[in-house]
Amino acid sequence: MADEDDNGFGEWGGYFEAKKSKLEEQFAAASDPFRKSNLFQGISIFVNGLTNPSANELKQIMMVHGGIYHHYERPHTKFIIASNLPDVKVRNMNTSKIISAQYIVDCLENKRVLDYKPYLLYTNQKTTQPRLHFGKGKNTSRTNESMAVPKSETAAEPPLVEPVEADLSNILNNLQQVVATSPKNETAAKAAVEVSVISNNSARTAVDPAFLSEFYKNSRLHHIATLGAGFKQYVCELRQANGGKPFPKRDELRSVLSCDQVMNMSAASVLYIMHIDMDCFFVSVGLRSHPEWRGLPIAVTHSKGGNAATDVPVHPQADRQAELKLFAERFEHQLHDNIRADKVRSGFDKKMSLSEIASCSYEARAKGIRNGMFVGQALKLCPELKTIPYDFEGYKEVAFALYDTVAQYTLNIEAVSCDEMFVDLTDLVEDLQVDVMSFVAHLREEVRNKTGCPCSAGVGTNKLLARMATKRAKPDGQYLLGPGTDVLGYMAPTALETLPGVGSSLRHKLEQAGLRNCADVQRTSLQTLESVVGKKLALTLYENCRGIDTRPLVYEQKRKTVSAEVNYGIRFTNNSECETFLRQLSAEVTTRLTDIKRKAKSIGLKVMVRAAEAPIEASKFMGHGVCDTINKSFILAHATDDVNVITSHVLRLMKESGLPPHELRGIGIHLSKLSEATEVKKDNVLLQMFEKMSEKRKGEPTVEVHEEPEPTVFKEKENDLEFKKPQDLPSVWDTVGWKNSANKSLDKSPVNVSDRLGNTTIDMEVFAQLPEYIRREVLENMDEHLIARSSGHSDRTRKNPIGGRRSSMPCPPSSLPRMENNCSTFPVPKDADGPLELLRAVKPTTAALMLNGLQNHLLGSNYKSMLADWVSNEQYPNPTDILMINSKLSELAQSKQMGRIYDIMKHLCRLIKKKRDNVCEWHMAYKVIEESVQHQLMAIESYMLKLPDTISCVICHKM
Numbered sequence: 022m023a024d025e026d027d028n029g030f031g032e033w034g035g036y037f038e039a040k041k042s043k044l045e046e047q048f049a050a051a052s053d054p055f056r057k058s059n060l061f062q063g064i065s066i067f068v069n070g071l072t073n074p075s076a077n078e079l080k081q082i083m084m085v086h087g088g089i090y091h092h093y094e095r096p097h098t099k100f101i102i103a104s105n106l107p108d109v110k111v112r113n114m115n116t117s118k119i120i121s122a123q124y125i126v127d128c129l130e131n132k133r134v135l136d137y138k139p140y141l142l143y144t145n146q147k148t149t150q151p152r153l154h155f156g157k158g159k160n161t162s163r164t165n166e167s168m169a170v171p172k173s174e175t176a177a178e179p180p181l182v183e184p185v186e187a188d189l190s191n192i193l194n195n196l197q198q199v200v201a202t203s204p205k206n207e208t209a210a211k212a213a214v215e216v217s218v219i220s221n222n223s224a225r226t227a228v229d230p231a232f233l234s235e236f237y238k239n240s241r242l243h244h245i246a247t248l249g250a251g252f253k254q255y256v257c258e259l260r261q262a263n264g265g266k267p268f269p270k271r272d273e274l275r276s277v278l279s280c281d282q283v284m285n286m287s288a289a290s291v292l293y294i295m296h297i298d299m300d301c302f303f304v305s306v307g308l309r310s311h312p313e314w315r316g317l318p319i320a321v322t323h324s325k326g327g328n329a330a331t332d333v334p335v336h337p338q339a340d341r342q343a344e345l346k347l348f349a350e351r352f353e354h355q356l357h358d359n360i361r362a363d364k365v366r367s368g369f370d371k372k373m374s375l376s377e378i379a380s381c382s383y384e385a386r387a388k389g390i391r392n393g394m395f396v397g398q399a400l401k402l403c404p405e406l407k408t409i410p411y412d413f414e415g416y417k418e419v420a421f422a423l424y425d426t427v428a429q430y431t432l433n434i435e436a437v438s439c440d441e442m443f444v445d446l447t448d449l450v451e452d453l454q455v456d457v458m459s460f461v462a463h464l465r466e467e468v469r470n471k472t473g474c475p476c477s478a479g480v481g482t483n484k485l486l487a488r489m490a491t492k493r494a495k496p497d498g499q500y501l502l503g504p505g506t507d508v509l510g511y512m513a514p515t516a517l518e519t520l521p522g523v524g525s526s527l528r529h530k531l532e533q534a535g536l537r538n539c540a541d542v543q544r545t546s547l548q549t550l551e552s553v554v555g556k557k558l559a560l561t562l563y564e565n566c567r568g569i570d571t572r573p574l575v576y577e578q579k580r581k582t583v584s585a586e587v588n589y590g591i592r593f594t595n596n597s598e599c600e601t602f603l604r605q606l607s608a609e610v611t612t613r614l615t616d617i618k619r620k621a622k623s624i625g626l627k628v629m630v631r632a633a634e635a636p637i638e639a640s641k642f643m644g645h646g647v648c649d650t651i652n653k654s655f656i657l658a659h660a661t662d663d664v665n666v667i668t669s670h671v672l673r674l675m676k677e678s679g680l681p682p683h684e685l686r687g688i689g690i691h692l693s694k695l696s697e698a699t700e701v702k703k704d705n706v707l708l709q710m711f712e713k714m715s716e717k718r719k720g721e722p723t724v725e726v727h728e729e730p731e732p733t734v735f736k737e738k739e740n741d742l743e744f745k746k747p748q749d750l751p752s753v754w755d756t757v758g759w760k761n762s763a764n765k766s767l768d769k770s771p772v773n774v775s776d777r778l779g780n781t782t783i784d785m786e787v788f789a790q791l792p793e794y795i796r797r798e799v800l801e802n803m804d805e806h807l808i809a810r811s812s813g814h815s816d817r818t819r820k821n822p823i824g825g826r827r828s829s830m831p832c833p834p835s836s837l838p839r840m841e842n843n844c845s846t847f848p849v850p851k852d853a854d855g856p857l858e859l860l861r862a863v864k865p866t867t868a869a870l871m872l873n874g875l876q877n878h879l880l881g882s883n884y885k886s887m888l889a890d891w892v893s894n895e896q897y898p899n900p901t902d903i904l905m906i907n908s909k910l911s912e913l914a915q916s917k918q919m920g921r922i923y924d925i926m927k928h929l930c931r932l933i934k935k936k937r938d939n940v941c942e943w944h945m946a947y948k949v950i951e952e953s954v955q956h957q958l959m960a961i962e963s964y965m966l967k968l969p970d971t972i973s974c975v976i977c978h979k980m
């Protein structure tokens with residue numbers, strides 16, 4: 022074929038053909054589970070235009086009764102179903118196969134394939150104007166009236182564009198409507214009912230207003246997370262309520278355990294940490310009402326098991342094989358997670374249920390079944406597996422009984438989850454002088470009596486060993502890894518991924534270095550380990566593999582994040598559906614926030630988008646399938662619990678993502694940087710201004726779009742919501758508005774703030790929350806740090822403790838490297854001498870000098886030249902300098918030197934107005950300083966200073 026014939030559509034044509042074939046295959050695959058008869062076997066239909074029953078209904082009928090539905094007319098399409106077609110259209114068609122939809126209905130009613138000829142729409146195929154055939158022949162059971170084409174169908178002729186993307190849920194919804202609205206059309210209605218019954222109520226998507234509450238009612242992960250967080254809070258409350266009172270239940274124990282089980286006194290100084298965990302928790306709770314099933318392989322899952330789990334409906338647009346390949350590829354090559362790769366490989370078989378097993382009995386485990394496995398796969402391993410439903414109320418009741426039982430004896434409890442905790446038994450053992458394992462046995466028995474469920478417990482000298490001991494103890498047992506145990510030998514065969522903090526990627530890294538179990542690591546030097554995983558991790562690994570774990574128990578755990586996430590049933594067709602859902606989800610997450618009496622400063626949106634190469638529909642009905650995850654976050658100037666604020670940011674973040682609504686498969690809102698609702702600080706002008714400055718800068722985004730091609734079906738860790746500095750942002754902002762990721766864990770201690778200055782960052786948000794006197798100390802430490810760094814010293818012993826002022830300046834060497842960009846660049850006044858000369862060599866700050874008590878320039882007469890030098894010499898206002906000025910103005914405010922403040926501000930304003938470069942940065946700097954000082958004055962004097970001049974720049978004046 023000549024090249025010119027190929028106008029670019031050749032390839033498209035090929036694609037289109039492939040697509041049509043694929044749709045047919047998908048339809049055939051999807052039909053299987055729905056099939057009730059083979060009535061229409063070998064009959065294919067294509068629906069052209071509006072019909073009654075509708076195209077969707079006809080599609081379902083074909084699906085249920087073994088026919089074939091063509092989304093496009095194909096040469097081999099047997100019948101074209103239509104009501105009326107325009108002449109121009111019919112002229113180009115083979116009218117010998119255009120029949121009325123009634124044909125299908127009548128075949129169904131008669132339960133046999135009838136002669137189609139009486140249903141032909143066009144009997145005289147030679148005429149230019151084809152005539153409508155109104156059911157001549159009358160060998161059908163329908164009346165003329167029922168055969169007549171309804172008005173609505175004949176009026177206009179909108180071509181039926183069959184939405185190839187129409188998902189099963191829409192189809193099912195349509196069918197349900199037919200049932201409701203077409204009582205006459207009983208046969209179609211019956212077929213509709215059959216299909217909708219098969220699919221149960223799973224057709225619900227996030228578009229349904231009741232979806233969210235229904236989703237959370239049934240989401241096991243939601244229940245587990247809520248319970249887990251709840252028990253952390255519960256322990257906190259119990260401890261606060263107890264206030265150090267004795268535990269009367271201990272006295273009972275004294276008499277029960279004292280005779281022959283007195284502890285070995287030589288071990289009295291040893292730490293006894295217990296780890297206690299319910300055995301196959303969900304199953305055990307479920308079996309309380311079915312004791313006759315004890316001893317059988319049982320699993321708790323949403324799937325009904327049996328045929329329902331081995332013959333599940335598959336969406337026509339799903340492609341299990343393609344999805345399996347994608348998942349396996351991602352798990353294996355991107356996450357190095359062979360366990361999950363194997364899981365999909367063995368669980369994605371045709372028609373096998375993709376419901377997960379939440380918990381399985383130990384009898385099921387003996388057959389190779391594991392928690393988290395797909396039901397379909399589990400049934401392959403053990404066809405007699407019995408599945409039982411969830412009982413969320415029961416889990417809560419038993420969990421409370423477990424916690425309350427332990428809490429009678431001690432409140433040194435670290436809650437881990439609803440069925441698991443660490444307990445420090447050291448003081449109890451000392452107090453009661455009992456053998457620790459006798460106590461544990463007594464406790465387990467009490468838990469069993471109260472709950473009807475077994476649990477296991479391990480005891481060790483630290484959390485790691487306690488957990489390791491529980492592994493040995495399970496099921497329904499206890500084990501001590503006490504003093505004198507050969508811990509090295511015990512740990513040796515332990516796989517590294519069993520250790521805390523070792524996920525799939527770290528495991529992969531270690532495996533690459535030939536390290537698989539603790540014995541391998543025990544034989545490796547710390548240095549070698551450091552070269553593999555870095556210094557910090559290496560030490561933890563080195564210790565853990567030897568059974569050493571220095572983590573303390575954490576009794577009072579505060580929530581750090583609150584989130585609401587849905588990754589099931591997300592199927593939007595337009596932005597307005599998406600927006601409605603986002604509003605609902607925002608309300609949900611805000612309620613969760615206010616329930617715990619917190620406010621949040623960071624709002625994060627997590628969006629799961631169908632991966633480009635993933636099939637349109639997921640193999641798991643209404644599941645998310647293979648997705649890419651996009652995280653966006655925004656940091657507010659002030660913590661909030663206002664649903665409107667949260668909603669508007671969520672909507673904006675989604676809008677900015679520009680993602681097409683129909684490609685979304687999961688949405689989560691994460692609130693972090695939480696503070697007590699009651700302790701929210703006063704407006705912090707300084708911080709607010711810096712944030713505004715950052716936002717305004719050349720329209721640069723204040724949110725970070727963090728795209729990671731990460732499959733998130735089984736996401737294992739919380740998102741790190743970062744607030745990164747865009748590449749091209751001037752370094753001047755490094756220290757304030759933007760934080761680098763190394764700073765994520767910055768805590769509020771001023772020492773830490775100054776400690777981390779070496780990472781070119783100070784957390785302004787933290788800084789701004791600090792009381793003035795601590796701010797000054799931070800600055801003081803910062804100066805010291807800068808000087809220490811510039812002099813090439815990193816000796817931390819030279820650092821000031823908090824609150825301590827250095828008595829004398831260190832003497833940096835005369836030839837010093839240039840300071841880093843976060844160093845203040847205030848010029849040193851000309852009249853400096855002595856140690857000042859040395860400081861000039863390293864370009865320290867005026868503020869540093871001020872704070873180190875050498876010279877107080879703003880208080881002196883030369884402040885004008887100092888400010889002039891600063892403004893004229895610096896390209897950008899350095900935030901450190903701004904902080905220094907603020908600090909000094911604050912001092913002036915406190916000592917009521919209003920005249921001096923007035924002069925300084927007036928002069929600074931003039932200087933900045935004369936500036937020609939980067940003016941807006943300087944305008945903003947001035948505003949920050951102005952607002953900060955006014956804020957101070959307001960707080961101290963309850964009035965603001967009327968300044969002679971102000972800055973109103975057209976570019977940044979709105980800020």
Ligand SMILES: Nc1ccn([C@H]2C[C@H](O)[C@@H](COP(=O)(O)OP(=O)(O)OP(=O)(O)O)O2)c(=O)n1
Pocket residue numbers: 241242245298299300301302303304378379380381392393440441495496
């Ligand atoms: N990804 C998860 C993890 C846990 N769970 C639920 C079901 C479990 O029954 C319960 C407790 O989790 P465990 O890990 O303690 O598992 P089991 O208690 O079922 O078994 P084991 O005897 O190993 O503790 O939490 C869940 O549904 N999905």
Ligand SMILES: [Mg+2]
Pocket residue numbers: 298299300301302440441
């Ligand atoms: Mg358990």
